[in-house]
Amino acid sequence: MSLRKNSYIREFLSQRRISGARVWRRWWSWDRESVTRLANIAFVMILAAGIRLLGINQIGFNTDEAVYSGQAAAIAQVPVLKDIFPIFRAHPLLFQFLLALLFNFGVSDLAARLLAVAIGVITVYIVYRLGSLLYGESTGILAALIMAVMPYHVIVSRQVLLDGPLVLCTTLTLYLLARYALTGNPIWLHAAGIGMGLTFLAKETGIILLGSIYSFFALSREVPVRLQDLIISFGLMVIMILPFPISLLLAGGSKIGQQYLIWQLFRRPNHTPDFYLLTVPGAIGTLVILIALAGIWLLWRERTWREKLLLWWIIVPVIFFQIWPTKGFQYLLPIAPAVAVLAGRTLIRWLWLENPFIGERQLNTLWIRVVAGGLMILTLLNTSWMAIQPSTTGVFIAGTGGVPGGREAGEWVKENLPSDATVLTVGPSMANILQFYGHRKALGLSVSPNPLHRNPSYESVNNPDLEIRSNNIQYVVWDSYSAERSAFFSQRLLALTARFHGRVVHTQTVTVTLDDGTKVDKPVIIIYWVHP
Amino acid sequence: MINSRRFSYLFLLIAMIIPLFGMPHTSSAQSENDPKTPIDHFIVVMQQNHTFDNYFGTYPGANGIPEGVCIPLTVSDPKNKQCVTPYEITNQPISDLSHSETIFFDQYQNGKMNGFVEALTKLNQDGQLSMGRFTEKQIPFYWNLADQYVLFDNYFSSAHTGSITNRMYWVAGKPGSEFNRIPEGGFGDIPTIFDRLQERGITWKFYIKDYNAGLNYRTAKELDFLPPQVQWVPLLSFDRFIDDPELSRRIVDLDEYYTDLENGTLPAVAYVLLLGATEHPISDLSLGERATRTMLHSLMQSDSWENSALFITYDDWGGWYDHVPPPQIDDRGYGFRVPALLVSPYARMGHIDHTLLDHTSILKFIEENWDIPPLAERDAQANNISSAFDFSMAPRPAILVSDTREVPEPRVEPRRIVIYAAYGAAMLFAFLILLRAFSAREILPPLSYEPRPPEEIKS
Numbered sequence: 001m002s003l004r005k006n007s008y009i010r011e012f013l014s015q016r017r018i019s020g021a022r023v024w025r026r027w028w029s030w031d032r033e034s035v036t037r038l039a040n041i042a043f044v045m046i047l048a049a050g051i052r053l054l055g056i057n058q059i060g061f062n063t064d065e066a067v068y069s070g071q072a073a074a075i076a077q078v079p080v081l082k083d084i085f086p087i088f089r090a091h092p093l094l095f096q097f098l099l100a101l102l103f104n105f106g107v108s109d110l111a112a113r114l115l116a117v118a119i120g121v122i123t124v125y126i127v128y129r130l131g132s133l134l135y136g137e138s139t140g141i142l143a144a145l146i147m148a149v150m151p152y153h154v155i156v157s158r159q160v161l162l163d164g165p166l167v168l169c170t171t172l173t174l175y176l177l178a179r180y181a182l183t184g185n186p187i188w189l190h191a192a193g194i195g196m197g198l199t200f201l202a203k204e205t206g207i208i209l210l211g212s213i214y215s216f217f218a219l220s221r222e223v224p225v226r227l228q229d230l231i232i233s234f235g236l237m238v239i240m241i242l243p244f245p246i247s248l249l250l251a252g253g254s255k256i257g258q259q260y261l262i263w264q265l266f267r268r269p270n271h272t273p274d275f276y277l278l279t280v281p282g283a284i285g286t287l288v289i290l291i292a293l294a295g296i297w298l299l300w301r302e303r304t305w306r307e308k309l310l311l312w313w314i315i316v317p318v319i320f321f322q323i324w325p326t327k328g329f330q331y332l333l334p335i336a337p338a339v340a341v342l343a344g345r346t347l348i349r350w351l352w353l354e355n356p357f358i359g360e361r362q363l364n365t366l367w368i369r370v371v372a373g374g375l376m377i378l379t380l381l382n383t384s385w386m387a388i389q390p391s392t393t394g395v396f397i398a399g400t401g402g403v404p405g406g407r408e409a410g411e412w413v414k415e416n417l418p419s420d421a422t423v424l425t426v427g428p429s430m431a432n433i434l435q436f437y438g439h440r441k442a443l444g445l446s447v448s449p450n451p452l453h454r455n456p457s458y459e460s461v462n463n464p465d466l467e468i469r470s471n472n473i474q475y476v477v478w479d480s481y482s483a484e485r486s487a488f489f490s491q492r493l494l495a496l497t498a499r500f501h502g503r504v505v506h507t508q509t510v511t512v513t514l515d516d517g518t519k520v521d522k523p524v525i526i527i528y529w530v531h532p
Numbered sequence: 533m534i535n536s537r538r539f540s541y542l543f544l545l546i547a548m549i550i551p552l553f554g555m556p557h558t559s560s561a562q563s564e565n566d567p568k569t570p571i572d573h574f575i576v577v578m579q580q581n582h583t584f585d586n587y588f589g590t591y592p593g594a595n596g597i598p599e600g601v602c603i604p605l606t607v608s609d610p611k612n613k614q615c616v617t618p619y620e621i622t623n624q625p626i627s628d629l630s631h632s633e634t635i636f637f638d639q640y641q642n643g644k645m646n647g648f649v650e651a652l653t654k655l656n657q658d659g660q661l662s663m664g665r666f667t668e669k670q671i672p673f674y675w676n677l678a679d680q681y682v683l684f685d686n687y688f689s690s691a692h693t694g695s696i697t698n699r700m701y702w703v704a705g706k707p708g709s710e711f712n713r714i715p716e717g718g719f720g721d722i723p724t725i726f727d728r729l730q731e732r733g734i735t736w737k738f739y740i741k742d743y744n745a746g747l748n749y750r751t752a753k754e755l756d757f758l759p760p761q762v763q764w765v766p767l768l769s770f771d772r773f774i775d776d777p778e779l780s781r782r783i784v785d786l787d788e789y790y791t792d793l794e795n796g797t798l799p800a801v802a803y804v805l806l807l808g809a810t811e812h813p814i815s816d817l818s819l820g821e822r823a824t825r826t827m828l829h830s831l832m833q834s835d836s837w838e839n840s841a842l843f844i845t846y847d848d849w850g851g852w853y854d855h856v857p858p859p860q861i862d863d864r865g866y867g868f869r870v871p872a873l874l875v876s877p878y879a880r881m882g883h884i885d886h887t888l889l890d891h892t893s894i895l896k897f898i899e900e901n902w903d904i905p906p907l908a909e910r911d912a913q914a915n916n917i918s919s920a921f922d923f924s925m926a927p928r929p930a931i932l933v934s935d936t937r938e939v940p941e942p943r944v945e946p947r948r949i950v951i952y953a954a955y956g957a958a959m960l961f962a963f964l965i966l967l968r969a970f971s972a973r974e975i976l977p978p979l980s981y982e983p984r985p986p987e988e989i990k991s
Contacts, residue, residue: 243954
């Protein structure tokens with residue numbers, strides 16, 4: 001779809017003084033294609049927004065959301081939270097900076113999540129533009145639809161995580177690169193440098209996509225690039241990245257930045273090597289991946305620089321994060337737009353199938369594509385729908401959603417515990433949540449006393465017996481989520497409650513469904529008062 | 533025949549009138565036991581053997597150790613000009629200094645307050661140790677309490693002798709015996725504050741950390757020493773408090789204090805002996821601090837906090853130096869000053885109270901708060917500790933008190949303006965560059981990539 005076809009809209013928008021009747025006539029005069037296109041875009045965007053907003057705040061923050069929101073609150077100088085959460089942790093502060101602008105008007109988990117959703121919906125729109133740019137309007141619409149309902153993006157963009165803004169920036173960069181490759185106009189390459197800078201500011205791991213860009217230019221002779229433009233683009237990227245080191249150096253966070261670097265380099269693997277294989281295909285959609293891969297094969301003869309760009313955008317992060325010992329559910333999200341566009345390409349552009357039984361005759365693939373596409377969208381929609389439902393098992397994977405009962409327990413803590421009370425939890429995850437909602441200091445029992453093996457932001461409890469005996473810790477909080485991950489520390493925590501006259505002062509329950517289908521209120525968070 | 537409707541009216545009328553007769557009695561019974569102040573729970577912890585100057589002699593703003601004090605090694609030899617200045621006790625070992633009535637008068641020196649060293653040296657004890665003092669380094673929690681709540685610097689032990697007599701003043705307002713000892717048959721019929729509370733139906737308990745329920749003045753006779761529990765819990769030397777289950781069941785282990793807090797059954801008046809965490813020399817002071825802190829924090833964490841007051845004091849001076857001559861109001865006292873602190877949501881913040889007080893002032897507060905007549909002449913004439921409260925203010929929220937005086941390094945606040953400026957400028961810069969790119973009037977080349985049948989591709 002060329003911009004020329006948008007001339008109706010441009011012309012319409014350029015009219016400054018126009019009567020109501022004329023507006024109607026103009027609208028009426030639009031060709032059916034434009035109206036359909038707008039309706040399609042509107043449908044996809046509304047669907048994207050709707051599925052992301054559905055029950056958006058029925059469950060409180062998870063640990064990462066609590067941390068990023070806590071950082072934002074610290075930037076916005078929110079009382080109490082600014083003393084609990086350090087501003088500088090592992091990542092640059094672009095998203096936290098935007099959140100802080102919101103939090104200047106009051107801290108709200110709902111507002112934070114709405115910002116995340118807005119970023120997610122904008123990403124879907126950019127996927128539409130990317131698909132349209134590379135393979136035409138229909139592919140753009142279909143790619144955006146896939147992205148709109150893809151569980152991977154739906155789950156992450158409903159949360160206050162850095163990966164949502166990261167994917168927005170990486171997709172924007174991909175679009176700008178595609179635009180450069182298409183037009184040869186260096187302004188787009190320069191803009192892509194800006195996009196990479198934004199990507200870094202959103203989350204520094206996005207910098208590995210430089211590898212994708214390098215591979216693309218190095219192996220695509222059909223897209224010429226001048227060294228001078230590359231240098232300018234790189235310079236613009238560096239300028240964009242500057243806020244990170246500047247704020248670390250001038251705002252007093254250089255020490256913690258160094259500690260994080262050391263920790264990230266030497267930390268132990270947190271998942272098995274097959275983690276991504278087990279989690280990501282299902283989240284992207286197995287059918288989406290299969291269709292995207294099938295397109296590479298089926299449309300091999302149509303191959304251009306476009307597929308190279310998209311494939312390098314996928315291959316480099318996948319290899320990097322597979323090798324990198326630290327793994328996270330959402331780390332591979334930047335590849336999702338490229339996969340969606342490739343899948344859309346297959347379904348739109350795979351028109352004919354050579355019939356092996358009837359010689360040279362071509363078969364129209366329309367029905368195959370309709371069935372495969374419909375099945376794919378329905379599967380994605382169903383998986384997303386299931387994913388946004390609150391956990392009914394009392395178990396959850398970090399990064400996949402909120403923690404049922406966490407907000408309520410935190411609010412109870414805020415209302416009922418003395419302001420200087422200190423809480424001991426099984427691990428730092430629940431500690432973060434309680435700190436954000438409860439405004440009380442919380443320490444994780446599982447935090448390693450070895451500085452090389454712990455997040456530099458976390459304080460270890462080297463001798464919990466002594467701390468409770470000395471009345472420096474007054475409450476102990478057990479939660480089923482942390483217990484599921486670490487039975488050892490759960491047992492240790494419960495042993496402490498038994499030793500120090502633990503008395504249950506609050507039990508947070510969630511309704512869970514048992515194997516036989518019956519629903520029961522399961523205690524997921526239990527707060528004990530302990531004393532020597 | 534009374535019709536049923538009229539009968540119903542009559543019944544209703546009677547039903548309404550009957551409670552009117554009953555109500556004044558009921559409400560009168562309730563108001564009788566209601567405290568006169570917002571303090572529904574008054575808890576008193578009595579520790580052992582320290583003077584005010586020994587604990588708070590250098591506390592800013594309090595009537596502490598005067599400048600230039602130097603206590604002579606001997607007062608009996610005027611030629612000997614050697615003297616000892618108060619010094620900070622750090623790591624050196626301390627001992628249990630004698631603190632009998634004789635020692636008191638030798639140290640008191642008719643109000644000259646200069647016999648502290650010699651009185652002990654005469655007994656072959658380390659007299660110079662009496663000039664030792666503790667500081668915020670050794671008792672940081674108590675100093676923090678003083679910062680946040682009320683410190684009394686004119687509070688005297690009731691008797692110029694040891695624990696037994698002073699603690700009798702604490703519970704009964706009178707010495708109980710001629711000397712600092714438990715009479716052969718116990719303290720007999722001397723009324724105590726707990727008798728009065730019991731009569732009135734006002735709840736009370738005596739909590740003892742590490743309580744041995746089988747140990748009292750009678751069973752102690754079988755031993756060749758007087759166990760601290762018996763010395764420090766006067767009630768265990770009263771037959772009725774041993775034999776009457778209604779009374780004896782209120783003398784309990786400190787564990788029950790926490791249960792009572794949890795269950796909301798904290799009594800109106802509670803006396804506490806931290807037997808297993810005593811600060812009596814040569815014990816580790818941090819044990820007492822820790823136990824008191826745990827008690828206080830638990831109180832703060834309970835629903836009872838808003839209507840409670842915790843009073844901490846010491847039974848006698850323990851042989852340590854104090855510079856204020858105690859007023860001699862009768863032939864038994866006062867003894868030297870002892871530390872006293874009040875913690876309550878209604879306690880004045882960081883206040884140093886100069887009211888003349890002694891252990892019977894505790895009785896005075898209980899008596900006035902619950903409208904109980906005085907037990908003896910001492911408590912009748914004692915000043916109340918009420919000047920330390922400010923009941924006109926809203927109760928202060930519970931703030932847990934630190935056990936360290938270490939001043940945290942001044943937190944270096946991140947320069948947030950740098951963050952706003954740097955990231956704001958980056959966003960603006962990105963916006964301008966992208967705006968320039970997107971505003972370029974550029975016509976994209978037509979999509980030379982329309983779907984084509986394979987034959988076309990082949991051709």
